[in-house]
Amino acid sequence: MSEAQTMNTTMTPMLDVDNFTLGYTNAEGRLVSVLRDVSLQVAPGEALGLVGESGCGKSTLALAMMAFLRSGSQVQNGTIRFHEQDLFALKPKMLQSLRGGRIGLIPQNAGQSLTPTLKIDAQLYEALKLHSDLPRSQWRQRAIELLQQVRLPAPEAMLERYPHQLSGGQQQRVAVAMALAGQPELLILDEPTTGLDVTTQAHILELLRTLRQELGMAMVFVSHDLGAVARISERIAVMYAGEVIELGSSHQVLLQPTHPYTRALLDAIPRLDAEGLPPSLPGYPPKVGSITQGCAFAGRCPHAQPICSEQDAPLAALSGHQVRCHLAGELKRPASDSKVVQLPVQSSDEPLLMLEQVQISYHRQGLMDALLQRPAPVATVDGIDLQLNKGETLALVGESGSGKSTIMRAISGIQPARNGQIRLKQDDLNLPVEQRSKALKRRVQMIFQNPDASLNPRHTVFEILQQPLKLYFGLNHDACRDKAAELLSLVRLAPHYLDRLPGQLSGGEKQRVAIARCFAGDPDLILCDEVTSALDVSVQAAVLKLLKELQQQRGVTYLFIAHDLAVVKAIADQVAVLYQGRICQVGPVSEVFTGHHHPYTRTLLNAVLEPDPNHQPVIQGDDCSEQYPPARGCAYQRRCPLAEPRCKEQLPPWKTDGGNRIRCHLELDALATLIDRPQMIKAVNA
Amino acid sequence: MTAITMDMNTPVTKPASRWRQVWSNLRRSPSGMIGLSVLIFHLLLALLAPWLAPHDWTLQNGYQILQAPSEAFWFGTDHMGRDLLSRTMMGGREAITVTMLGTLLAVSWGGLVGMTLGFVGGRTDAWLMRVIDALLAIPWLLFLLLVIALVGQQTWTLVLTLGFFFGIAVVRVVRGATLEYVPRDFVLAARTRGESRLTIVVRELLPNVLDALLVEAAMRWAWMLLAFSSLSFLGFGVVPPTPDWGLMIADSRGMISIAPWAVIFPALALSTLIISINLTADALAKAIGLDRAKAPV
Ligand SMILES: Nc1ncnc2c1ncn2[C@@H]1O[C@H](COP(=O)(O)OP(=O)(O)O)[C@@H](O)[C@H]1O
Numbered sequence: 001m002s003e004a005q006t007m008n009t010t011m012t013p014m015l016d017v018d019n020f021t022l023g024y025t026n027a028e029g030r031l032v033s034v035l036r037d038v039s040l041q042v043a044p045g046e047a048l049g050l051v052g053e054s055g056c057g058k059s060t061l062a063l064a065m066m067a068f069l070r071s072g073s074q075v076q077n078g079t080i081r082f083h084e085q086d087l088f089a090l091k092p093k094m095l096q097s098l099r100g101g102r103i104g105l106i107p108q109n110a111g112q113s114l115t116p117t118l119k120i121d122a123q124l125y126e127a128l129k130l131h132s133d134l135p136r137s138q139w140r141q142r143a144i145e146l147l148q149q150v151r152l153p154a155p156e157a158m159l160e161r162y163p164h165q166l167s168g169g170q171q172q173r174v175a176v177a178m179a180l181a182g183q184p185e186l187l188i189l190d191e192p193t194t195g196l197d198v199t200t201q202a203h204i205l206e207l208l209r210t211l212r213q214e215l216g217m218a219m220v221f222v223s224h225d226l227g228a229v230a231r232i233s234e235r236i237a238v239m240y241a242g243e244v245i246e247l248g249s250s251h252q253v254l255l256q257p258t259h260p261y262t263r264a265l266l267d268a269i270p271r272l273d274a275e276g277l278p279p280s281l282p283g284y285p286p287k288v289g290s291i292t293q294g295c296a297f298a299g300r301c302p303h304a305q306p307i308c309s310e311q312d313a314p315l316a317a318l319s320g321h322q323v324r325c326h327l328a329g330e331l332k333r334p335a336s337d338s339k340v341v342q343l344p345v346q347s348s349d350e351p352l353l354m355l356e357q358v359q360i361s362y363h364r365q366g367l368m369d370a371l372l373q374r375p376a377p378v379a380t381v382d383g384i385d386l387q388l389n390k391g392e393t394l395a396l397v398g399e400s401g402s403g404k405s406t407i408m409r410a411i412s413g414i415q416p417a418r419n420g421q422i423r424l425k426q427d428d429l430n431l432p433v434e435q436r437s438k439a440l441k442r443r444v445q446m447i448f449q450n451p452d453a454s455l456n457p458r459h460t461v462f463e464i465l466q467q468p469l470k471l472y473f474g475l476n477h478d479a480c481r482d483k484a485a486e487l488l489s490l491v492r493l494a495p496h497y498l499d500r501l502p503g504q505l506s507g508g509e510k511q512r513v514a515i516a517r518c519f520a521g522d523p524d525l526i527l528c529d530e531v532t533s534a535l536d537v538s539v540q541a542a543v544l545k546l547l548k549e550l551q552q553q554r555g556v557t558y559l560f561i562a563h564d565l566a567v568v569k570a571i572a573d574q575v576a577v578l579y580q581g582r583i584c585q586v587g588p589v590s591e592v593f594t595g596h597h598h599p600y601t602r603t604l605l606n607a608v609l610e611p612d613p614n615h616q617p618v619i620q621g622d623d624c625s626e627q628y629p630p631a632r633g634c635a636y637q638r639r640c641p642l643a644e645p646r647c648k649e650q651l652p653p654w655k656t657d658g659g660n661r662i663r664c665h666l667e668l669d670a671l672a673t674l675i676d677r678p679q680m681i682k683a684v685n686a
Numbered sequence: 687m688t689a690i691t692m693d694m695n696t697p698v699t700k701p702a703s704r705w706r707q708v709w710s711n712l713r714r715s716p717s718g719m720i721g722l723s724v725l726i727f728h729l730l731l732a733l734l735a736p737w738l739a740p741h742d743w744t745l746q747n748g749y750q751i752l753q754a755p756s757e758a759f760w761f762g763t764d765h766m767g768r769d770l771l772s773r774t775m776m777g778g779r780e781a782i783t784v785t786m787l788g789t790l791l792a793v794s795w796g797g798l799v800g801m802t803l804g805f806v807g808g809r810t811d812a813w814l815m816r817v818i819d820a821l822l823a824i825p826w827l828l829f830l831l832l833v834i835a836l837v838g839q840q841t842w843t844l845v846l847t848l849g850f851f852f853g854i855a856v857v858r859v860v861r862g863a864t865l866e867y868v869p870r871d872f873v874l875a876a877r878t879r880g881e882s883r884l885t886i887v888v889r890e891l892l893p894n895v896l897d898a899l900l901v902e903a904a905m906r907w908a909w910m911l912l913a914f915s916s917l918s919f920l921g922f923g924v925v926p927p928t929p930d931w932g933l934m935i936a937d938s939r940g941m942i943s944i945a946p947w948a949v950i951f952p953a954l955a956l957s958t959l960i961i962s963i964n965l966t967a968d969a970l971a972k973a974i975g976l977d978r979a980k981a982p983v
């Protein structure tokens with residue numbers, strides 16, 4: 001299909017970025033270039049993916065395509081033309097009608113940034129008022145059509161809701177509907193699925209694919225997730241340090257990557273069919289403006305030659321595939337399997353953390369409830385039985401709202417369990433954190449998803465590390481400083497980082513500081529809540545490797561939350577699949593991923609994206625999260641394709657196959673035959 | 687173990703500290719620089735007035751009452767023949783001392799309570815905020831007069847009462863600023879680490895709301911100066927014969943048509959001080975990146 005489309009795309013570009021160079025004046029008053037000599041075209045109806053690590057200029061380029069410039073920026077060279085018109089020469093009035101009209105934008109976190117105080121109808125009417133000629137009387141009709149177009153159930157009822165009454169996926173759909181209000185010819189999407197969980201992400205991507213077919217829109221799809229880009233785009237531009245370093249069809253870029261950077265990025269992605277940790281890409285992209293000569297990637301490139309840092313790399317065209325590298329076409333791709341990092345597991349049989357019949361509820365019985373004898377709603381999390389041995393990693397997986405974080409909050413003592421037992425060896429973890437002894441607090445530490453939020457922006461790295469050292473060991477200033485430097489070296493950071501503020505560190509460095517802080521207490525158990533999902537793939541691989549190495553050195557135990565199943569497979573020994581606060585399946589990673597599957601585990605595995613244009617995730621059901629878990633029977637009954645009448649009445653029993661335990665009424669063999677054979681466990685490069 | 691060398695090739699230029707950044711922003715604001723210069727001039731003058739004053743500020747001279755400004759008495763004299771220049775120079779000392787201490791008190795208790803309420807949240811916060819709102823609705827000047835009439839007008843009573851009343855508004859602002867940081871993970875991280883509430887408020891939250899607190903302090907100070915001078919004007923502030931702007935204006939207001947200078951100079955001194963504080967506070971808020979228009983109250 002892409003052959004024909006690529007053919008006619010080259011004839012009449014709709015959007016033409018020509019030798020575009022964009023600069024801004026930095027704090028030292030120097031004009032530095034964020035985008036350098038970017039040339040690419042988007043044809044009508046075509047989907048172009050922009051990928052690269054954060055800070056490489058993807059969003060800047062995407063916004064420039066609607067002539068949005070951040071303050072202080074200026075066009076240094078080149079043009080961007082939309083239907084032959086130079087966007088930067090347009091009058092403000094024209095530009096305004098173009099934006100949101102013929103060119104639509106779905107910004108980062110669009111769903112979360114809907115106005116919280118306005119109902120959905122008001123938000124859609126606002127978009128219609130600005131970007132369509134429809135008379136007021138037809139707005140409601142059109143709003144309903146738009147909501148149908150984005151496949152939202154019961155659109156009329158949806159109009160009356162507030163954003164917070166919708167799930168994350170539904171909010172994202174509303175954001176898409178608002179962008180469609182102006183009937184755009186070109187839709188620019190900036191990380192539209194980042195932060196959504198696997199199943200929701202698969203649904204949104206599917207929606208975008210069908211919308212593009214139905215409406216014939218062109219799309220520019222920005223993402224750091226190559227799996228998501230592979231689903232949407234026909235062509236992919238890989239960006240590095242403000243340059244397009246590789247541009248070609250998605251088959252060419254993803255399956256025969258030529259530039260060393262593209263290859264390194266692809267290798268760093270953990271995959272379900274690979275064993276062990278993916279190799280990481282060392283170092284960081286150069287600072288804006290620091291490279292003026294030679295190939296920007298030379299500092300990190302394994303193939304760098306003397307010529308690379310002396311002369312700018314030319315953009316070589318290899319059979320319709322552009323690559324900016326001196327050695328383009330000469331580099332052979334090594335077998336990627338050989339690069340996989342394997343670390344031996346050192347777990348013991350000594351149980352460290354035990355959860356028995358744990359029940360957690362956010363509901364607090366109020367006076368009115370007691371008087372009216374209202375029954376308490378079904379507990380958010382119930383019947384959790386888990387055992388974690390010393391030195392092991394247990395991963396909790398499930399979509400958002402499945403209670404993963406809630407279980408962590410109970411273990412850390414922030415939201416104590418209502419019923420059941422949580423123990424760390426002999427010690428009672430049912431106590432709220434305030435009542436735990438200092439030694440017990442020290443032994444359980446936590447690492448958070450987003451280091452931007454978990455590090456105090458006003459504390460230097462030293463002050464951040466000093467706090468636990470003072471709290472748990474009462475060290476004085478000098479001793480703290482020595483110990484803090486030691487902790488930094490543990491996470492492979494040099495001691496000069498001690499006096500920096502978090503704002504002066506990159507995402508990966510910040511997460512390393514957060515890891516160092518957690519090791520300051522010399523813990524036994526570390527709770528990791530989505531610790532890599534806010535990081536670039538290249539950094540993610542390095543952080544995962546660091547965590548694994550620290551586990552070997554220190555013998556710590558991890559309870560790991562992640563929504564990326566490939567990450568879980570790479571790092572965990574045991575995995576527990578949660579749905580609506582109930583465990584569906586639990587067991588050793590190898591058996592859970594390759595052995596028998598619970599129907600929900602299968603749904604999750606089917607929705608996994610791969611950086612492969614031929615890979616098709618299978619999605620089923622809808623992405624509306626349920627408000628409450630069912631009161632009786634199987635937690636998964638409402639969405640299970642195999643549900644039977646008894647599933648609604650009786651709690652299913654555990655079925656065991658070796659270490660793999662599945663909670664379902666169906667026999668394991670019946671499950672295996674009823675769910676179609678696994679499609680996803682297949683060799684990517686076959 | 688593989689070492690990952692990170693960031694080794696980029697030279698470590700230590701970026702300017704935050705406060706130096708704020709200072710360089712502040713320097714770019716002309717109104718802020720004017721305000722700050724006038725403010726510093728006022729403070730220095732008040733500090734050095736006893737040595738700089740050309741005449742004895744309490745010496746009455748029956749032969750020289752209500753003299754117009756002249757070479758000998760630059761600002762003229764009052765109805766008791768006292769040199770107005772010396773009195774104006776001295777007249778800010780008490781006001782500035784009392785209001786500075788009062789502001790310090792207001793910001794300390796208001797800030798601590800505001801941060802704690804924001805951090806604790808829940809019902810305690812909801813109820814105490816209602817109390818704060820009720821207190822804010824009290825006509826504070828009347829109440830202040832009542833308190834001072836009851837306990838007397840010693841310096842420390844003035845500091846305490848002014849500090850208390852002006853702290854109420856600070857609670858509101860600081861609580862609002864705190865609420866932005868409480869849901870952040872670094873607060874949760876401190877809680878899971880097992881830090882005490884006081885440590886969380888002082889170590890984690892204070893550095894983040896310090897900006898808002900500083901700007902608030904400057905604004906409260908300006909208002910408190912006005913309040914203190916009003917009290918003096920009404921006879922509840924400084925006890926004569928200590929010179930004070932409010933008192934001087936009150937004493938001379940009957941003679942404004944025959945001796946306008948006796949009112950104008952102390953009024954000018956008071957208003958330039960208040961305006962300079964306001965200009966500085968505004969510029970500071972902008973330099974820090976806080977927008978006062980957005981702040982509650
Ligand atoms: N503070 C809270 N009050 C009430 N309900 C909450 C609160 N936090 C989370 N929940 C609910 O608990 C459920 C589980 O949430 P969470 O543990 O955050 O899931 P996950 O980590 O898997 O995304 C969701 O239904 C969510 O709405």
Ligand code: SF4
Nearest residue numbers: 295298301308325326
């Ligand atoms: S030009 Fe040289 S340094 Fe740059 S990517 Fe190619 S081989 Fe590597």
Ligand code: SF4
Nearest residue numbers: 634637640647664665
């Ligand atoms: S018990 Fe029933 S509803 Fe639950 S997973 Fe099994 S078949 Fe589906």
Ligand SMILES: [Mg+2]
Nearest residue numbers: 400401404405
């Ligand atoms: Mg979560």
